Amino acid sequence: RQSSCDGGGGHMAEIRSVGVVGGGQMGSGIAQLAAVNGLEVWLHDSDPTALSKAHQSISSTIQSLVSKGRLTKVLFVPVLADPLDFLTDNFLTKEKGAEAVRMLKYTSSLEDFGSVDIVIEAIVESEEVKKKLFTLLDSIVKESAILASNTSSISITRLASATSRPTQVIGMHFMNPPPIMKLVEIIRGANTSEDTFNATKCLAERLGKKIVCSQDFSGFIINRILMPMINEAFHALYTGVATKEDIDAGMKLGTNHPMGPLELADHIGLDVCLSIMKVLHAGLGDSKYAPCPLLVQYVDAGRLGRKKELDDIEAMSFISLN
Numbered sequence: 650r651q652s653s654c655d656g657g658g659g660h661m662a663e664i665r666s667v668g669v670v671g672g673g674q675m676g677s678g679i680a681q682l683a684a685v686n687g688l689e690v691w692l693h694d695s696d697p698t699a700l701s702k703a704h705q706s707i708s709s710t711i712q713s714l715v716s717k718g719r720l721t722k723v724l725f726v727p728v729l730a731d732p733l734d735f736l737t738d739n740f741l742t743k744e745k746g747a748e749a750v751r752m753l754k755y756t757s758s759l760e761d762f763g764s765v766d767i768v769i770e771a772i773v774e775s776e777e778v779k780k781k782l783f784t785l786l787d788s789i790v791k792e793s794a795i796l797a798s799n800t801s802s803i804s805i806t807r808l809a810s811a812t813s814r815p816t817q818v819i820g821m822h823f824m825n826p827p828p829i830m831k832l833v834e835i836i837r838g839a840n841t842s843e844d845t846f847n848a849t850k851c852l853a854e855r856l857g858k859k860i861v862c863s864q865d866f867s868g869f870i871i872n873r874i875l876m877p878m879i880n881e882a883f884h885a886l887y888t889g890v891a892t893k894e895d896i897d898a899g900m901k902l903g904t905n906h907p908m909g910p911l912e913l914a915d916h917i918g919l920d921v922c923l924s925i926m927k928v929l930h931a932g933l934g935d936s937k938y939a940p941c942p943l944l945v946q947y948v949d950a951g952r953l954g955r956k957k958e959l960d961d962i963e964a965m966s967f968i969s970l971n
């Protein structure tokens with residue numbers, strides 16, 4: 650498909666400001682990424698503690714990026730990526746860092762999103778909660794604004810149906826952590842327009858990402874393939890095939906994955922993994938997607954993984970693949 654990022658038409662030249670909803674591990678990373686790339690950003694979280702934590706961690710991360718002269722932190726370079734890709738010439742100068750901090754505003758009120766060109770939603774992986782938010786956003790943002798979801802698995806077409814602008818709703822699925830991982834998976838809903846697709850693609854490219862495109866079926870490309878593997882790793886542990894150490898070491902050393910599936914689940918968040926498996930199971934209607942009982946039990950017990958212990962994006966930079 651042809652698209653141009655030079656302002657040749659549609660929304661393309663217009664995306665200068667971004668509203669991010671959800672200041673958790675994904676939303677903070679997306680907000681930081683957009684701000685260091687010169688966009689005006691509003692970040693909202695309904696939980697004031699999460700919002701102030703996001704504020705603190707993004708500010709200190711930008712500060713340390715400036716002192717190290719990098720656009721992203723490189724604490725661990727994924728085996729599958731070209732290390733040189735991360736060592737960009739576009740260093741974050743003191744001035745650019747200060748500009749990024751100035752461009753990023755934190756708000757407890759969605760009403761501040763009235764003038765943004767695009768909203769990227771990164772809240773809890775629940776269709777019901779996301780739909781309510783999309784209906785609300787639809788009534789707040791300007792007519793031309795795009796509503797994008799960072800959902801891992803939920804139908805974009807159904808999220809779009811909660812709004813009056815289904816042609817302007819799209820999936821923009823960043824990988825974890827957004828400032829480091831190179832990919833954005835773009836998902837067209839059944840009614841997503843070509844203008845919306847082109848504007849979203851241009852935005853992803855402006856943020857330094859490569860894109861892949863998926864049709865709107867549960868889990869899209871990445872999680873359709875990744876999550877059943879993680880779920881199977883839980884089954885292997887559950888049925889006593891091997892220890893967690895051997896399962897992870899086997900997949901790392903035997904298949905060249907930078908991180909074992911159980912370690913990766915720990916970083917993504919077991920609650921997120923379970924939500925995605927439920928969406929795959931319900932949406933694709935095959936028992937092979939049923940969540941492993943051990944995964945369900947861990948989430949029931951509140952054992953959600955390392956993500957709940959993360960204090961800042963620096964810690965997240967150890968994550969290598971999602």
Ligand code: NAI
Pocket residue numbers: 670671672673674675676693694695696699770771772773774775778782799800801802822823824825916917918921971
């Ligand atoms: P998280 O649990 O770290 O953060 C979610 C944030 O959303 C929390 O701070 C929460 O207070 C806030 N929130 C919840 N409901 C809200 C509402 N109605 N309005 C405003 N804020 C609200 O979750 P995480 O991991 O950042 O995931 C967010 C989304 O990104 C999910 O849809 C997830 O599937 C997707 N995703 C997650 C990845 C991962 O590795 N964790 C990777 C790619 C996508």
